[in-house]
């Protein structure tokens with residue numbers, strides 16, 4: 001990285017002074033070194049709108065998220081932590097642990113087959129905020145410090161998932177169609193929402209890595225529908241109806257512990273799992289507690305709300321009228337700062 005001659009010289013002087021006389025170096029004779037936010041603004045003078053001023057992201061990282069809508073941070077979560085999450089997930093699959101509020105999803109190809117208490121039957125668990133061990137993922141300080149650069153100091157964990165993408169049963173149903181997560185969320189503003197997604201093992205094209213359309217977060221929320229896939233589509237796996245097919249797709253190859261932060265309008269999906277293993281990732285969607293709920297009636301999100309309410313009616317009985325806002329209010333958990341609206 002290039003540094004202006006003046007600043008480089010003053011930094012060297014400061015180091016020298018500190019070396020010679022610590023008390024003098026601490027004095028007010030030298031200008032304070034520029035913050036990371038100041039450096040970013042010098043280097044990229046255009047307006048930032050997807051990130052907040054912070055002292056963590058390098059100017060390059062900040063610019064990358066602004067332009068592409070995602071940022072991969074390598075080796076952010078330790079192997080030890082990931083093994084704890086993996087063990088807890090296995091216990092849940094074996095019914096050794098019961099988690100209040102948990103939603104367990106099985107692949108459509110096995111949804112109607114006989115139940116086995118094994119990870120083979122579980123494609124994804126959602127809403128693990130009732131499991132202290134898994135929820136620890138959402139509170140990891142090294143993740144929250146990146147989240148804070150995007151959503152600010154008051155942070156809610158709104159939606160949690162552990163995805164256990166099964167070996168494809170031969171029908172390509174292990175794919176996740178291209179979508180925008182905001183389609184599922186009745187809160188705004190979108191720029192104060194971010195997903196953290198951590199690979200629990202090496203994930204590449206063979207086992208179905210994330211695929212992103214860089215820059216798509218700058219576009220609007222698009223219409224979503226079930227894709228017309230011959231082998232069937234999982235419940236609520238809506239895909240964007242149309243997108244620019246010429247936009248280059250980027251496959252995010254990630255090692256265990258690598259974490260991607262992405263904007264809720266970023267178009268993304270995942271390919272099929274061609275291996276025999278169950279490829280695992282853990283994720284959390286965060287929002288600023290300053291966000292507000294919107295009424296999705298009359299918008300492209302109306303259908304997804306109806307579909308979720310239909311699921312809730314089946315699960316909890318016909319007399320229950322679930323207000324989407326309330327459903328989110330009870331699931332969200334504060335992880336940093338103050339709880340304001342959410």
Ligand SMILES: CCCCCCCCCCCCCCCCC(=O)SCCNC(=O)CCNC(=O)[C@H](O)C(C)(C)COP(=O)(O)OP(=O)(O)OC[C@H]1O[C@@H](n2cnc3c(N)ncnc32)[C@H](O)[C@@H]1OP(=O)(O)O
Nearest residue numbers: 104105106107108111112181184234235236237311312327
């Ligand atoms: C209180 C309200 C809150 C509701 C919470 C629901 C969450 C909503 C999603 C929010 C997502 C936001 C985050 C963005 C991320 C984007 C996504 O990942 S969206 C895609 C994920 N979608 C889901 O996970 C859907 C939510 N899943 C579920 O609700 C359930 O897993 C379920 C699919 C309804 C199945 O649950 P369950 O009731 O335990 O299952 P069964 O009783 O065995 O089956 C009921 C019925 O459903 C059929 N079925 C089961 N699995 C599938 C499947 N994968 N695909 C299609 N159909 C499935 C099953 O055959 C049964 O059918 P029947 O005809 O009634 O017999």
Ligand SMILES: Nc1ncnc2c1ncn2[C@@H]1O[C@H](COP(=O)(O)OP(=O)(O)OP(=O)(O)O)[C@@H](O)[C@H]1O
Nearest residue numbers: 175176177178205211227249268269270271272273
């Ligand atoms: N025919 C299709 N129609 C709609 N979406 C698709 C189609 N094929 C793949 N996708 C979606 O596009 C994204 C990336 O798919 P991609 O083609 O990169 O993966 P793949 O076909 O599983 O593997 P690869 O192309 O790397 O061999 C995924 O979200 C996938 O669900």
Ligand SMILES: O=C(O)CCC(=O)C(=O)O
Nearest residue numbers: 163176181268269270281
């Ligand atoms: O395949 C994955 O791990 C990610 C799926 C996804 O984008 C989602 O659940 O919202």
Ligand SMILES: [Fe+2]
Nearest residue numbers: 179180181268
């Ligand atoms: Fe998603």
Ligand SMILES: [Mg+2]
Nearest residue numbers: 205249271272
């Ligand atoms: Mg392909």
